Amino acid sequence: MLILSLVSVCLLWLISIIHVYWAFGGQWGTGAAIPSREGSQQAVFSPRKWGTLCVALLVLLASVIIFVQGGYMTALPASTYSKIGCIVCAIVFSIRAIGDFKYVGFFKTIKHSQFAKNDTKLYSPLCLFLGFVYILLLL
Secondary structure, three states: OHHHHHHHHHHHHHHHHHHHHHHOOOOOOHHHOOOEOOOOOOEOOOOOHHHHHHHHHHHHHHHHHHHHHOOOOOOOOOOHHHHHHHHHHHHHHHHHHHOOOOOOOOOOOOOOOHHHHHHHHHHHHHHHHHHHHHHHHHO
16 A cells, blocks of 8 residues: 555646646646637637646645555544545545546547546546545445
């Protein structure tokens, strides 16, 4: 469980750092990070700076929940709050893996973009893995 937790936390930190980079104008990876409309390369939405920073903060908080619920932070023992946080994270990451049945997730119908290809190979499996880790932390 320690290895799964450490891998998960490292991945979540990396994701958080990338979101901070994007929030402050970084361009690397942006073409593969946002879904495109069907039949075009037009992005489905245009993320704003504060929204991207909020995502970075939430992802960072999700990593802290792993540390707390896993018992790796002696200063913050596992509690009802960390357990609720685990349940919320497990649900959010599992729903993200399933997707919206159009642009994201394993069951998406629009599969032409670079995002869709990355989503199938990387993003959705990663979300499924993270959801699984949060479920294991509850046991």
